[in-house]
Amino acid sequence: MQKTIFITGSGSGFGYDTAVALARRGHKVIATTHTTDSANELNSFAKKNNLNIESFKLDVTVPEDRQKILKHDIDVLLNNAGTGQSGSLAEIPLDKIRHDFEVNVFGSIALAQLALQKMMPRDSGTVIFVSSLAGRVPMPFLSSYSMTKFALSGGIDAMRREIKKITKNVHVALIEPGAYHTGFNQKNIAKKYTWMDEKSYFWKIKDDLKIEEEKYFKMMELKSTKSMVTQIVKACEASRPKLRYTAPWWQAVGVQVMRIFGK
Numbered sequence: 001m002q003k004t005i006f007i008t009g010s011g012s013g014f015g016y017d018t019a020v021a022l023a024r025r026g027h028k029v030i031a032t033t034h035t036t037d038s039a040n041e042l043n044s045f046a047k048k049n050n051l052n053i054e055s056f057k058l059d060v061t062v063p064e065d066r067q068k069i070l071k072h073d074i075d076v077l078l079n080n081a082g083t084g085q086s087g088s089l090a091e092i093p094l095d096k097i098r099h100d101f102e103v104n105v106f107g108s109i110a111l112a113q114l115a116l117q118k119m120m121p122r123d124s125g126t127v128i129f130v131s132s133l134a135g136r137v138p139m140p141f142l143s144s145y146s147m148t149k150f151a152l153s154g155g156i157d158a159m160r161r162e163i164k165k166i167t168k169n170v171h172v173a174l175i176e177p178g179a180y181h182t183g184f185n186q187k188n189i190a191k192k193y194t195w196m197d198e199k200s201y202f203w204k205i206k207d208d209l210k211i212e213e214e215k216y217f218k219m220m221e222l223k224s225t226k227s228m229v230t231q232i233v234k235a236c237e238a239s240r241p242k243l244r245y246t247a248p249w250w251q252a253v254g255v256q257v258m259r260i261f262g263k
Contacts, residue, residue, distance in 0.1 A: 009082060
């Protein structure tokens with residue numbers, strides 16, 4: 001059955017790949033992006049490939065932008081837009097942490113509340129939040145990002161149970177990706193080096209940190225997003241989606257094992 005699916009953060013990575021995958025499966029996709037240029041590029045690609053994708057700029061931190069969702073009757077909201085800061089909580093500027101929460105948590109919840117204004121009276125629809133396996137086991141120097149994903153994974157689990165008390169036809173689900181080579185991780189880990197200086201507690205070991213981080217992601221990241229996109233498509237198309245969709249499976253299993261042993 002064709003669905004109308006509204007996606008944020010579709011300019012690249014999971015959002016872009018999922019928008020294309022869903023459109024190729026016959027769905028109508030409203031794929032919003034953080035910039036007008038990205039939206040124009042996606043619209044051009046969709047036109048050339050005869051895909052039912054409409055793209056426009058939507059910044060989830062801007063109330064006027066969020067209101068755009070009310071112009072559309074959607075079956076699924078995929079809250080995919082996200083950002084991340086890096087640096088130790090011992091010294092990272094607080095405004096950078098606030099920005100992570102504004103985008104990843106508050107912006108996503110605000111947009112979900114708007115979508116639910118139509119879904120609840122209609123008694124149908126699905127709201128999906130993209131969290132992360134980093135929201136279950138954190139990584140040093142990505143603590144700000146991990147905190148936002150911990151908040152989502154915990155809060156949305158509760159939100160799902162809250163809504164189930166009044167309807168079985170409006171659904172809430174979580175997407176928890178592991179490490180994929182979309183460029184997102186590299187962009188985030190580089191941010192701390194733009195503000196760290198000789199006053200930083202970690203200045204003397206910054207070169208070691210760079211080598212360690214590069215080695216970690218080179219080992220862990222999957223080159224293709226296919227396994228995660230497959231899970232996101234399943235969540236969007238499911239008549240009764242489950243709480244969590246994770247990939248790659250071996251990273252998800254690793255996280256479960258680490259949590260069992262108290263990590």
